[in-house]
Amino acid sequence: MTVRTRFAPSPTGFIHLGNIRSALYPWAFARANQGEFILRIEDTDLERSSQEAVDVIIEGMKWLGLDHDEGPFYQMQRMDRYKAVLAELQARGWVYPCYMSVEELDALRERQMANKEKPRYDGTWRPEEGKTLPPVPEGVKPVLRFKNPREGVVAWDDKVKGRIEISNAELDDLVIARPDGTPTYNFCVVVDDMDMNITHVIRGDDHVNNTPRQINIFKALGKEPPVYAHLPTVLNEQGEKMSKRNGAKAVTQYRDEGYLADAMVNYLARLGWSHGDDEIFSREQFLSWFDLDHLGRSAAQFDEAKLRWVNAQHLKSMEDVALAPLVAAHLARHGIDADDRLSDICALFKDRCDTTVALADWAKAFYADVQASEEDRAKHLTDAIRPAIADLRERLQSCDWNKDAIGAVFKSVLADHSLKMPHLAMPVRVLVMGTPQTPSVDAVLALQEKQKVLERLQKA
Structure with missing residues (x-):
């Protein structure tokens, strides 16, 4: 089968x-x-x-x-x-016309409920051996009812749910066609x-x-x-x-x-x-x-x-190459055209996200302008750190644009200014990504366009 x-x-x-x-x-x-x-x-x-x-x-x-x-x-x-x-x-006797009006049905239901009976059609028009049916009212189009068995169980x-049994006596004769024949x-x-x-x-x-x-x-x-x-x-x-x-x-x-x-x-x-x-x-x-x-x-x-x-x-x-088109579709709704960096961007940020919309929000920083909050700028872009940011920008201009080379530049600037990584990385993230929290800063910068990074660091 x-x-x-x-x-x-x-x-x-x-x-x-x-x-x-x-x-x-x-x-x-x-x-x-x-x-x-x-x-x-x-x-x-x-x-x-x-x-x-x-x-x-x-x-x-x-x-x-x-x-x-x-x-x-x-x-x-x-x-x-x-x-x-x-x-x-109908030809085989399983279906019959019922001329009971809506008003008659409502009255029947009210009587049954008053008698604490289950409301149901009472079989007035059901043909049975030896039964005389009421005269057919003029101008009334009948419904068609199914002649449900009265004995036994279904x-x-x-x-x-397992085994279910329902007595046929509990089932009335169902309307299976409306007065218009539907x-x-x-x-x-x-x-x-x-x-x-x-x-x-x-x-x-x-x-x-x-x-x-x-x-x-x-x-x-x-x-x-x-x-x-x-x-x-x-x-x-x-x-x-x-x-x-x-x-x-x-x-x-x-x-x-x-x-x-x-x-x-x-x-x-x-x-x-x-x-x-x-x-x-x-x-x-x-x-x-x-x-x-x-x-x-x-x-x-x-x-x-x-x-x-x-x-x-x-x-x-999910494979990054399969994820990228889904993220690209969200970016496109914001008028942003992604490029071949998007798969690598997905790889870097997907562990931080629970939807592709959240992933697209991270990706926006690589394709559109970013705006850090005044609170983050005030907290991380201090007068004390600006000389180190200027030095970093200067050295990045002549740096090969890959994660290892960028990481090496950071280490040299940190050593020359006697700083630890968070002291420099946080303000750089605020300037380049609009937020102090991102994955490894060298990996993030490597995926950004070099000129865009230099322009954003200039705004320190």
């Missing part, structure tokens, strides 16, 4: 980390089992769906490297297929999963209540349902369900804030799945380890500080 999984988002808002985790696991399961991953856009909510949201879904998945083998398929383009299956089920072995979510999903030969449905546990209804529709169609794995909710840092309303950010915003795609995959993978005590791992390791047996059963809580730490680890281990 070829494993076939799917991600089926609704384009009714931007995609955040809680959503994208529901794409990561089915993608990983398909890749780990040499299977196929399908992208499906569930866009039947015409009022709230937007092309902009679709674009962000596709852009976010592309950035994270969650490549799909088929799709994107759009439900609105499959309406003819849904209606054909509806007609087939059961499945959930790969996260099929509803639970029906469309079943037809899609059936047509696309989905073997494993890995999705959020907010869909658990839909599952028994969908299983019964599968069986009415004579098909075996897929294997289900319902993922616990992702909570935000306040312990609430992650959502746009609760301050969640679009996935693409993390890219713009300087997070690495592989670090995001690493962090999201651990947000509900584990491989022993491994915290930091590559994409390749993740795919070689991933299975459904180690998915967590408890809600996972997002922690931005932990995400930044994971990102910093990936930043440190």
Whole structure:
């Protein structure tokens, strides 16, 4: 059997980390089992769906490297297929028209709640042997309901939650088509999963209540349902369900804030799945380890500080030539064109950074003017140190421009002025880099353009 999984988002808002985790696991399961991953856009909510949201879904998945083998398929383009299956089920007695109005349903619900009963459709229009249905009201377009079995249980072995059994007596007859004939979510999903030969449905546990209804529709169609794995909710840092309303950010915003795609995959993978005590791992390791047996059963809580730490680890281990284009993209947003020094700049500063934006902030000092704070200038650029800075500048003019030669010049100036390295290095950093804290000053100056260093030292 070829494993076939799917991600089926609704384009009714931007995609955040809680959503994208529901794409990561089915993608990983398909890749780990040499299977196929399908992208499906569930866009039947015409009022709230937007092309902009679709674009962000596709852009976010592309950035994270969650490549799909088929799709994107759009439900609105499959309406003819849904209606054909509806007609087939209706012909076989699984679907019937219901003429109960919204007002009648509301009144029924109020009566049931007053009697402390579970609110549910009472089967008024359900055809049964020996039952006389009410007269069809004039001018009313019916909904179509699925004739749910009344006996027995719906059961499945959930790969996260274990065995789940729900009595059919608890389920009422689901509306599967609106008065205008448009099929509803639970029906469309079943037809899609059936047509696309989905073997494993890995999705959020907010869909658990839909599952028994969908299983019964599968069986009415004579098909075996897929294997289900319902993922616990992702909570935000306040312990609430992650959502746009609760301050969640679009996935693409993390890219713009300087997070690495592989670090995001690493962090999201651990947000509900584990491989022993491994915290930091590559994409390749993740795919070689991933299975459904180690998915967590408890809600996972997002922690931005932990995400930044994971990102910093990936930043440190990333090849400098691969890092440079990402940093260059941030510089370009500030109108700065980088050059071939950028890889070496990344190598020198990446251990101090937790995002590529932070790395770009360091790189700016090599391509744009710097401005030290008045506090740093007052503290480090004293009258006592200015003669040594002038001497250093003089000697650097005739110095070969490399780390060793620059280091030798520093040592000679320190010896002649009876200074220790911090006494001279700190003010030089303030002038050249705008801050007293940098890596080794000779390595920093070697990456700066010689003329720019001399001009900045002149401002002592």
